[in-house]
Structure formats: structure tokens, C-alpha cells
Amino acid sequence: MKYRTSSPHFPKEDIEEILPKISEILEGKGLLSMGDNVKEFESSFSSFVGSRAAVATNSCSSALEISLNVLGVGSGDEVIVPTQTFIATGSSVVKVGAKPIFCEINKNFLIDFEDLKKKINKHTKAVVIVHFAGLIHEDILNIRKFLNEKGIFLIEDAAHAIGSSLNGIKAGNFGDLSCFSFFSTKNMTTGEGGMITSNNIDLSKLCSSIRNRGLDLDSSSEQFINIGSNSRMTEIQALLGIYQLKRIQEFNLHRNRIAEIYNQELNSFFDSNILSRHTQSKDNVSSYWKYWISLEEGYFEASDRIKIKEEMNALSIPVDWAYSPLLHLQPVFKKMYDISEGYLPFSEEMSKRHICLPIHALISEEDAVFIIKKFSEIVSKLTQVNNKK
Amino acid sequence: MKYRTSSPHFPKEDIEEILPKISEILEGKGLLSMGDNVKEFESSFSSFVGSRAAVATNSCSSALEISLNVLGVGSGDEVIVPTQTFIATGSSVVKVGAKPIFCEINKNFLIDFEDLKKKINKHTKAVVIVHFAGLIHEDILNIRKFLNEKGIFLIEDAAHAIGSSLNGIKAGNFGDLSCFSFFSTKNMTTGEGGMITSNNIDLSKLCSSIRNRGLDLDSSSEQFINIGSNSRMTEIQALLGIYQLKRIQEFNLHRNRIAEIYNQELNSFFDSNILSRHTQSKDNVSSYWKYWISLEEGYFEASDRIKIKEEMNALSIPVDWAYSPLLHLQPVFKKMYDISEGYLPFSEEMSKRHICLPIHALISEEDAVFIIKKFSEIVSKLTQVNNKK
Numbered sequence: 001m002k003y004r005t006s007s008p009h010f011p012k013e014d015i016e017e018i019l020p021k022i023s024e025i026l027e028g029k030g031l032l033s034m035g036d037n038v039k040e041f042e043s044s045f046s047s048f049v050g051s052r053a054a055v056a057t058n059s060c061s062s063a064l065e066i067s068l069n070v071l072g073v074g075s076g077d078e079v080i081v082p083t084q085t086f087i088a089t090g091s092s093v094v095k096v097g098a099k100p101i102f103c104e105i106n107k108n109f110l111i112d113f114e115d116l117k118k119k120i121n122k123h124t125k126a127v128v129i130v131h132f133a134g135l136i137h138e139d140i141l142n143i144r145k146f147l148n149e150k151g152i153f154l155i156e157d158a159a160h161a162i163g164s165s166l167n168g169i170k171a172g173n174f175g176d177l178s179c180f181s182f183f184s185t186k187n188m189t190t191g192e193g194g195m196i197t198s199n200n201i202d203l204s205k206l207c208s209s210i211r212n213r214g215l216d217l218d219s220s221s222e223q224f225i226n227i228g229s230n231s232r233m234t235e236i237q238a239l240l241g242i243y244q245l246k247r248i249q250e251f252n253l254h255r256n257r258i259a260e261i262y263n264q265e266l267n268s269f270f271d272s273n274i275l276s277r278h279t280q281s282k283d284n285v286s287s288y289w290k291y292w293i294s295l296e297e298g299y300f301e302a303s304d305r306i307k308i309k310e311e312m313n314a315l316s317i318p319v320d321w322a323y324s325p326l327l328h329l330q331p332v333f334k335k336m337y338d339i340s341e342g343y344l345p346f347s348e349e350m351s352k353r354h355i356c357l358p359i360h361a362l363i364s365e366e367d368a369v370f371i372i373k374k375f376s377e378i379v380s381k382l383t384q385v386n387n388k389k
Numbered sequence: 390m391k392y393r394t395s396s397p398h399f400p401k402e403d404i405e406e407i408l409p410k411i412s413e414i415l416e417g418k419g420l421l422s423m424g425d426n427v428k429e430f431e432s433s434f435s436s437f438v439g440s441r442a443a444v445a446t447n448s449c450s451s452a453l454e455i456s457l458n459v460l461g462v463g464s465g466d467e468v469i470v471p472t473q474t475f476i477a478t479g480s481s482v483v484k485v486g487a488k489p490i491f492c493e494i495n496k497n498f499l500i501d502f503e504d505l506k507k508k509i510n511k512h513t514k515a516v517v518i519v520h521f522a523g524l525i526h527e528d529i530l531n532i533r534k535f536l537n538e539k540g541i542f543l544i545e546d547a548a549h550a551i552g553s554s555l556n557g558i559k560a561g562n563f564g565d566l567s568c569f570s571f572f573s574t575k576n577m578t579t580g581e582g583g584m585i586t587s588n589n590i591d592l593s594k595l596c597s598s599i600r601n602r603g604l605d606l607d608s609s610s611e612q613f614i615n616i617g618s619n620s621r622m623t624e625i626q627a628l629l630g631i632y633q634l635k636r637i638q639e640f641n642l643h644r645n646r647i648a649e650i651y652n653q654e655l656n657s658f659f660d661s662n663i664l665s666r667h668t669q670s671k672d673n674v675s676s677y678w679k680y681w682i683s684l685e686e687g688y689f690e691a692s693d694r695i696k697i698k699e700e701m702n703a704l705s706i707p708v709d710w711a712y713s714p715l716l717h718l719q720p721v722f723k724k725m726y727d728i729s730e731g732y733l734p735f736s737e738e739m740s741k742r743h744i745c746l747p748i749h750a751l752i753s754e755e756d757a758v759f760i761i762k763k764f765s766e767i768v769s770k771l772t773q774v775n776n777k778k
Contacts, residue, residue, distance in 0.1 A: 010415040018415065019408055026399040026407065026629075028751075032573040032580035058447040058581070059619035061602060087602050087613045094616045097486070184421040191421035191623040192447070213450060213476050214721055222712075224476045224719045227483045230448035234580035236625055240415075323611075330613045332603055362417075 002316035003371065006185040009251070009361035014243045021239055030235065037238035042195070044245050045180075048163075049172035051197035053204035056238060057211050060159045060181030062231035063194035064092035067177040068126065070206045071153045073098050077125035082111040083326040083347045085130045089157050090327050094336075098125065102328035102339075105347045108278040109292070109354070110137045112346070117146070126153040131161035131171050133322070134187075134287035135278055140166065140174050155179065158197075160289035162187045163252045167283045172197035177207070182237075187251055187287050188244035190237040251361050255288035258359050258368045262291055265372040274299045274383055290322055291359040294350065299383050305355050311378045317371050320356050391705040392760065395574040398640070398750035403632045410628055419624065426627035431584070433634050434569075437552075438561035440586035442593035445627060446600050449548045449570030451620035452583035453481035456566040457515065459595045460542045462487050466514035471500040472715040472736045474519045478546050479716045483725075487514065491717035491728075494736045497667040498681070498743070499526045501735070506535070515542040520550035520560050522711070523576075523676035524667055529555065529563050544568065547586075549678035551576045552641045556672045561586035566596070571626075576640055576676050577633035579626040640750050644677035647748050647757045651680055654761040663688045663772055679711055680748040683739065688772050694744050700767045706760050709745050 010018070024030050030037075038056050046054035057063045073079060077098040081089045084105045093100040101124070104115040109132045116127065127147055129137060137143065147154050154174065158164070159181035161171035172178040177200075182193035198204040206226070209215055214228035233241075269275040276294045280286065295304055305321070312319045326347055328339050341348060357371060399407070413419050419426075427445050435443035446452045462468060466487040470478045473494045482489040490513070493504040498521045505516065516536055518526060526532065536543050543563065547553070548570035550560035561567040566589075571582035587593040595615070598604055603617035622630075658664035665683045669675065684693055694710070701708045715736055717728050730737060746760060 007417065008421055009417070012416075015412060015415045019412055022411060023404060023408055026404045027401075028396065028398070032397055032578060059621070061619035065618060087611075088619065091603060091613070091616050091618070095618060189421060191625060192619065192621055214480060216720065222476075223714070224480070224721045226721060227480050229454060229480070229484060230450035230477065230581065232448070232581055234623075234626065236580060237623065325612070331605065332613050332615060 001313065001318050003318060003358045003363065003367060004360070005318045005320050005356070005358055007360045007362045008184045008189045010240075010243070011247065014247070018239060018243055022236055025235055032236070033232060033234055035235045037235040037242065038233055041233075041238040041241040041245070044242060045195055046197060048245060048248070049170045049197050051172050051178070052199045053197065053201055055196045055204055055207045055211060056233040056241070057194040057196065057231045058233055059192050059231075060179050060183065060194035061088035061092060062211065063179035063196045064088055064128070064155070064157065065095050066207050066210050066231060067155050067179055067196055068092055068096045068098070069210060070203055071126060071155070071176060073125045073153075076123065078121070078123040079125060080116055080119050080127045081327065082130050082132070083328045083344050084109050084132055084323055084351060085157065085327050086159065086323060087327065087330060089128055089130060090330070090333060100333070102333070102344060104344050105132075105350060107276070107350070108135060108137070109133060109350065110135065113139050113143060116143070120150065120152065124152050126155055128155045128157050129175070130157040130159075131164055133278070133290035133292055134160045134164050135280060136161065136164050136166040136171055136174070136284060138166070138281060138284060144174060159186065161287050163248050164287040165285045173199060176200065177203060182241060182244070187255070187289055188241070188248050190233065190241040190244070193233050193237050193241065252287050254361060255359055256286070257365060258363055259286075259288045259291050261365060261368040262357060262372045265376050266293065269376075269379065275379065288359055290356050292322065292354045292356045295353045295355065297353070299386060300353070301386065302352060304382055305353070307382065308355060308375070308378055312375065315374050317374060318358060321351070321354055322356060324351065326351050390702065390707050392707060392747045392752060392756060393749070394707045394709050394745070394747055396749045396751045397573045397578045399629075399632070400636065403636070407628060407632055411625055414624055421624055422621060424624045426624040426631060427622055430622075430627040430630040430634070433631060434584055435586060437634060437637070438559045438586050440561050440567070441588045442586065442590055444585045444593055444596040444600060445622040445630070446583040446585065446620045447622055448581050448620075449568050449572065449583035450477035450481060451600065452568035452585045453477055453517070453544070453546065454484050455596050455599050455620060456544050456568055456585055457481055457485045457487070458599060459592055460515055460544070460565060462514045462542075465512065467510070467512040468514060469505055469508050469516045470716065471519050471521070472717045472733050473498050473521055473712055473740060474546065474716050475548065475712060476716065476719060478517055478519060479719070479722060489722070491722070491733060493733050494521075494739060496665070496739070497524060497526070498522060498739065499524065502528050502532060505532070509539065509541065513541050515544055517544045517546050518564070519546040519548075520553055522667070522679035522681055523549045523553050524669060525550065525553050525555040525560055525563070525673060527555070527670060527673060533563060548575065550676050552637050553676040554674045562588060565589065566592060571630060571633075576644070576678055577630070577637050579622065579630040579633070582622050582626050582630065641676050643750060644748055645675070646754060647752055648675075648677045648680050650754060650757040651746060651761045654765050655682065658768065664768065677748055679745050681711065681743045681745045684742045684744065686742070688775060689742070690775065691741060693771055694742070696771065697744060697764070697767055701764065704763050706763065707747060710740070710743055711745060713740065715740050
């Protein structure tokens, strides 16, 4: 296909600077691991986010496991997670010995605060909030206050939300610990990679020890004081991260422009409730990792998104939907916790009706105009056909 | 210092081929993750080892955790590990919920078969055997047979032993699963990285799923059927691995030549039992990750290795000793299992008396001649001083 659903992007001038630095590392003039690039990337990333500290990891999955571990989540504990999310949000909870409690999402595809409240009990040790598609929950400060009062930790799964902000505060500052992803589909990438940000220096230091096999960071010899693993990022990954981070504001602005082009074209559909999308206050800035819209009931049949996909694909435009099946319906959890369809009815219905359009650094504004015109035509045709039935 | 204890080495002509390939990846002509380089590296590595399958990971620590996990080691189980090893051999056992049982080493710094037998009980689920310094245990086939009869799994921690062989069989073929390390101090490197080899295709497939967040490898969609994590190797790491693997026989032969130079010079000390080293049959080929010798009791005092280190350092020659403290005396395990010095007396004594000389691709034969002459002089002087006391 001409377009892609996602794509990493390293501008030519960045590649020209990166390659000689990789060469130096390979020539033995720099370290391959545990050197200055990781430190610089951590420092630049925490500056960008506005957090006090940042710890780089090999993946966001590792970041989540380390975060749960550091907060003391373990056997007998429950952790509430939204169901519209990647597998790692749930499996990390199981990895530390605790039980994930799957929670409904709201119309913004973010955790449903009312359902969250219902799911809290004496075993609840933490809540993971996912900034799905890059949008921060408008109620996040109230959620945090609510959880704080109950002594429950808040972890941000900010894999989608590098650079997202609410009222000027960036994702990565709302949770006790916050986890980011630099996988190659994300807004910026290190190939594989993750980061844990925090405003608590003690927690951050413990994260750093645990991703470094439990090393005593205050000892000059190899003394291990915690149980950890080797979840370190390499120097080459960090080097890529340093250059990508310099581009992230430009990349995110571009994504927002593409989203605006899509929104403009679809406005009449939104106004007539044929399509819907998330709502956000003006001080809520999305990183737009995904651009999703929902095909509203009454105008579309359940199978329509397949038809749209086929027609779009025929034009060399890929469309997809995020996280299918939903977390609680992944085979491993269905079996482990004896869960069937219908367990989270609102999320299941929402999930079936959404569709994502391509949005990334390599979709130009001209591409976006073409893509959304075609999408609009297909949607118009379908609603007319459906009306006639 | 002029010399180093270890050093990665990428020959110039390899760097010239690697850089354009990294450039292509960054330009978007190749994948950053989950692409052909990892597959090629896995395939080349299993061919080199002679195993049926290989699964690349982000680190050897992850490889050990995945291996224990896949073999069903968990809560209530015990895993016997030699104490002369890296932290991960023990912490991986704790990470899967089981208990490490620390075992004595023998005069070759390898697990003591007699002590191993004593430590087996009904809870013993697996034994991890470490090919310390690159040497395979001469009794490994008997150990395997003994464990097989008891239904106990054998895992090779082959972090040091890339290319080591016994009777023509390479490390990576003796255990139910075998774990390798490509950390930057190892005989070949990917910066950070690991590999799990196996001759059991089902076990290997399960390893592959678990390092890939529990993915159903037979499904075309993102269905997760196991609890796993993201322990994947990146494409750039795998690219480095592909080139390093082409050099491993050359690198290992070089290490063996350096060891031979050291041995020749020290032969008279060995003959008179002033120094000792490991013994090996002629069909036991070491990768010589480390070259260690032991300062024999009667000729040396406990503090002598510090003196040797200082005098060698003054000549710009670093010397070190592996794994100090021993695994069972690492703070995290001392505290967790209430262990004190004296728990494994033979290993503790052995460990205090050994010293390692530089051995790697960048130590030339001329360097080796110089290094061992100086070492020899210092040892001679010390034994004369000690004799006069």
C-alpha cells in the first residue's frame, strides 16, 4: 500500500549525524552499554516531560513491570486497568504476582471513572490509567485525588502520550510512576525501548536499580541489593532517542495538523451524529498517536467497518482498529479468569464501532486531504445504502 | 590504562558494511524491530551452535527468566545454582517465584557434582550449570543423565561459553534450554543481548512467544495466549550479532593463543604448585572468556592478590577477579535467606585466591608476552618474600 498505518521517521540530516556516532561506538571510542547516551537521553526526556527523573528501559512492558514492582504490588493485590489497551498493561500485573481487574472505558476510550470506583476494594493496590491514542483523561486530577485518599497508587501508561498535556502539564507527571514506549510504531522511536518518569527521586532510583539487575547504585563494586533484571536500553538505542526527542514537538504538531484536516472534512458527520470522536477541552493537547472515529449506531451496521476497510485498502489506504480483542477478551485472560464476551458491554460495543485512519510523520497534508475525501465518500455512500434498507 | 580487562571488537571492514545497513533501517527501508535481521541472527546462531532452534532476547538475564518460566519453574520449587556466577543466575530464579539453592564449586570453578547431589530434594525442579570462564564441566553428560533420571531440568548458563565445546558438542546443546549473553564484555557482542538455544522445538516456540509478550505465533492477529514480556532484541542489535558471529571462531582462536602464551610462561609455577589453573581434557575446548589462575596456599597470603593488582596496574595492566562477592554472599541473598560467610567454605576460599589476566581480541600476542612476563616477575618476587617470612 502507498500509505501505512504508522511509520517511524528519521530525517536525513539526523541520520547523517547519527551514523558517525554509531561508528565511533563500534570503533571502541564509546561504550555499547551503560554509557553517556543513556544518561543524556534520560536527562533530556525528563526535561521535556518536566518530571524530576527518568529511567530508560528496553521496553514499555519492562517499564510497567518495574513500576509495579517498585510500588510493592505483588501477590494478593489487585490492579485496575482499562480494557482498551495493549496486552502489557495487563500481563505486567500478572508478572508481579497480582491480579488485573478489567475496567470499562468511556466515550473517549479512556478509563470509566464510575466503573473504576465500583471496582475498588481492600485488595486494590494500584490503578493504571492509559492515555489511549494520546489523550489524557480530563478527570485525571480528580481520579488521582480520589485514589490518593484511599492510598492507591496511580501509574500512567503513557505509551501513546509522549508530549501530550493537560492544562500545560505533560503526561508523565500525573502518576506515581509513568511509563512510555519507544516502539517503532510510536510518535518517536528507539526501535524497542521504554522510559519511566517520576517526580519521586527515591522511587526513580529504585527503578534504576531494578532495571540494572538490582545493583546498589551507591556502591563502587558490583553489590546487588534488590531482585531485578537486565532491562537496560543500549547506547545506540539511546542515541536514536536523543535525536528523535529533538523532533517530537515537530512530529506532534504535524500529527495535530493531520487530525485537524480529518476533523474539518468530517465535521458535518459529527454534527449529525453519523460519526463521533473524542471530546477534549482546549487545554487538553493530544499527541494524536491514533486518529480514531466511531461509526454511530442507527447509521451503520456492525460489519460496515470491514466494508470501509476493504474500500480504503483498494485505494492503497490502510485503516485499522486498536487492540482487538480488548484486553479482557485476550485468550490468556479469558482462560485465566474465566471471562466471556459481555463482561464489559459498553467497551465491547465501542470497540466494535471504531476505525483508525493513518496519522504519522510521513502522511503529508496533501495525503491527509486525499485520504479523508475518500473516507468521507465511502461513509456517505454507506449511510445512503443503509438508509434505503 | 593501556590494556583493558575486556573489550568489544568490531573490525574496520565489518563497520564499513554495518553502517550502510543501519542507514537503510533508519531511512525506513528496513524494520527497526521484528524484522529479518533477528531471524537471520537466530538462524545463524543455532547453525553455529548446532542446536535445532535459537530465540534472541534483550539480555541473558531475560533469557534465564524465560527459560525457567517455560520449564514451569515457579512457587515452591527449588533451583540449584553454583555460587561462582553472575547475579542473574540467582535473581532469575527468584523472579519466577522459586528459591535458588547455592551450590559449591570445584577446583575448575564449576558446579561441584557431589555437593549438587546433596542439595537435591523433592522440591528441586531444575539445575543451572554455568560454564564459568568458558569451560564446560567434564562431567556434564553424567550430570545430565543423573538429573534426567530424577526428572530435574538442566539449564545451561552459557553466557561465557559461546563456541566452547566438549567432545565436539558445542555449549548450548547440553541443557533442556541454554542461555547466552552478548553483553559488551562477552566474546561477541550486540551491546546488550541474549539467546536461548534448544533442541526441543516446542520449548523453543514457547520461549519465542514469551519473549514476545505471550503472542500466539500461529495466529495472524494479535492474540496473546501466554503471560510474557517484551524481551525482544532490536534489528540493529541483531545486525551487530550477525557480523560478530562471523568473527567468533577467529576471536576464540585468538583467545586460546593468548591463554597458551600465559600457560607457557606460568608452567613452572603450575608444576611446583605455586599457582594452579583449571584442568581440561584435550577434547574440552574453552572459549576463554576469562583467563584465571589461583594463588596457592602456603605460597601466598590472602592479601597478595591486592599487591599483585597494584603492581600490575602500575604497569598499565588491569587484573581483576570474577564475581566478588560470590552469589550467595550478595547482600540481596544474604538478607533474603539469612546466609553468612562460611556457608560454602570451599567456594569462598577458592574465590579469594583467584586472579584474572586480560584476554580479548585487542590483546595482541606481543601484549600477552609482555603482560605474562611482568606477572611472572611479580609472582616470583612475592613468593621469595613470602618464603623469607
